Amino acid sequence: MADKIKLGFLLLGGCAGCEMSVVDLSEKLADTLEHVEIAFWAPTVADVKYDDLAKMEDNAIDVAFIDGMIRLDEHVHMARIMRQKAKTLIAYGVCSALGGTAGLGSLHSKEELFEKAYKNTPTTDNPDDVYPQPECLVDGKYDLTLPSYQEKVRLLNQVVDVDYYIGGCPPHYSHVEAALNALVTGRLPPAGSYITNGKAVCDVCDRNPVNKEGDHRAMLHRVLRTVDGIPDDDTCLLQQGYICFGPITQGDCGASCLHVNTPCRGCGGPLPGVEDYGAQAVSSIGSILNDENVTSQLQEKYPNLSKFFYRYSLPSGILPKKI
Amino acid sequence: MKSPNIIGFACQWCTYAGADLAGNLRCKYPPTVKLIKVPCSGRVKPEYVLKAFAQGADGVLVGGCHFGDCHYKDGNYKTKNRMDMLKQMLEEFGFDPRRFRREWISGAEGKKFADVITEFSAELQELGPNDALVDIQPGNEVEEVTRNG
Numbered sequence: 001m002a003d004k005i006k007l008g009f010l011l012l013g014g015c016a017g018c019e020m021s022v023v024d025l026s027e028k029l030a031d032t033l034e035h036v037e038i039a040f041w042a043p044t045v046a047d048v049k050y051d052d053l054a055k056m057e058d059n060a061i062d063v064a065f066i067d068g069m070i071r072l073d074e075h076v077h078m079a080r081i082m083r084q085k086a087k088t089l090i091a092y093g094v095c096s097a098l099g100g101t102a103g104l105g106s107l108h109s110k111e112e113l114f115e116k117a118y119k120n121t122p123t124t125d126n127p128d129d130v131y132p133q134p135e136c137l138v139d140g141k142y143d144l145t146l147p148s149y150q151e152k153v154r155l156l157n158q159v160v161d162v163d164y165y166i167g168g169c170p171p172h173y174s175h176v177e178a179a180l181n182a183l184v185t186g187r188l189p190p191a192g193s194y195i196t197n198g199k200a201v202c203d204v205c206d207r208n209p210v211n212k213e214g215d216h217r218a219m220l221h222r223v224l225r226t227v228d229g230i231p232d233d234d235t236c237l238l239q240q241g242y243i244c245f246g247p248i249t250q251g252d253c254g255a256s257c258l259h260v261n262t263p264c265r266g267c268g269g270p271l272p273g274v275e276d277y278g279a280q281a282v283s284s285i286g287s288i289l290n291d292e293n294v295t296s297q298l299q300e301k302y303p304n305l306s307k308f309f310y311r312y313s314l315p316s317g318i319l320p321k322k323i
Numbered sequence: 324m325k326s327p328n329i330i331g332f333a334c335q336w337c338t339y340a341g342a343d344l345a346g347n348l349r350c351k352y353p354p355t356v357k358l359i360k361v362p363c364s365g366r367v368k369p370e371y372v373l374k375a376f377a378q379g380a381d382g383v384l385v386g387g388c389h390f391g392d393c394h395y396k397d398g399n400y401k402t403k404n405r406m407d408m409l410k411q412m413l414e415e416f417g418f419d420p421r422r423f424r425r426e427w428i429s430g431a432e433g434k435k436f437a438d439v440i441t442e443f444s445a446e447l448q449e450l451g452p453n454d455a456l457v458d459i460q461p462g463n464e465v466e467e468v469t470r471n472g
Contacts, residue, residue, distance in 0.1 A: 287365075320459060322416055323456065
């Protein structure tokens with residue numbers, strides 16, 4: 001049928017968790033198949049090859065979802081092809097939107113990362129120092145290649161133009177449903193923005209003291225990590241001393257982590273108007289620490305602040321990697 | 324190296340008044356600082372500091388009131404919390420934290436303002452220009468050569 005909306009999914013440097021969120025729609029996904037057609041879903045679900053995408057006509061896909069960050073030259077190559085084939089391109093999930101946890105790799109050199117991954121882990125046995133090489137000649141005649149590793153992690157929008165963003169690690173399936181509905185009905189925000197309900201995690205969190213009768217916001221008098229104790233499961237985590245990024249993160253998840261007594265770590269992406277998530281986190285958390293003793297307590301408890309504040313967003317920051 | 328380029332965020336009640344006084348007192352200090360008047364040092368987001376560095380500032384100064392003097396009672400306490408954490412983060416990124424200063428300069432301390440700028444300029448002169456951060460901004464960097472991209 002010509003009227004069906006053609007969807008494409010492409011996994012770059014991610015873990016395919018974002019695609020699991022689509023699958024989590026379960027019977028709703030099956031229902032939508034009346035209106036949509038999956039034209040490309042690689043390398044995870046459909047039996048298609050990269051070449052099949054390259055052979056498609058330009059603009060053959062209506063909406064393309066790309067999840068995962070850019071780490072290898074293969075990712076750059078595939079992202080550019082997908083951009084040509086797609087009318088609308090969505091950076092789907094926090095990795096392609098902000099870099100994701102793998103983005104923290106930009107704080108280390110390639111040598112450090114390779115040594116850890118291929119040599120120094122306790123379960124690795126690599127006495128000959130064998131590391132992956134982009135090119136290798138086997139038996140003097142087979143010229144084999146692997147995608148080559150780039151110097152730092154990049155976001156999708158640093159490689160191609162992106163029309164919309166969806167945050168989350170992974171995006172909550174109910175939000176995926178809302179986003180798909182928005183796409184089908186055409187009720188979309190201005191190009192270049194997040195598809196989001198625009199509310200902070202605190203806004204949708206049951207623990208928010210502002211929404212409780214007779215309760216009020218208070219400053220932090222101590223800092224705790226989640227290993228230091230079990231938080232009370234009804235009180236705001238910030239008020240108990242557990243640093244939570246709820247005030248500065250998009251709440252499309254419906255505060256899922258807070259429902260299981262875990263502080264928000266910011267995978268939803270920054271609220272509209274914020275350019276640098278980590279810097280905004282420093283700003284917001286800094287303003288609710290009661291005094292300098294609490295600040296030094298935080299600095300002691302989290303010895304690497306940049307990995308804490310930029311957990312999902314390091315490559316999107318103004319300082320995108322170690323200098 | 325040419326003379327350093329310093330961006331100074333100055334609270335209008337204290338540090339900016341201090342800079343004014345430095346002029347009235349005919350204190351001499353190098354013309355390296357570009358002051359931006361802000362209502363309170365607590366208004367300065369860490370993002371502004373990073374942005375200044377990214378756009379080519381060799382040094383950034385955030386100046387506020389001494390503790391207890393803040394016109395808005397606790398703005399400078401927030402500044403201290405934020406800027407101390409930011410400084411630690413800059414260090415973790417391998418960025419020289421000496422390029423970033425947080426100073427409390429009151430409206431009566433014209434001399435201190437001149438001294439801070441003189442000292443900061445001399446230090447930055449030694450450190451040389453801040454190219455590292457400018458070069459890695461998207462758009463400024465040379466794209467890596469890709470084999471099949």
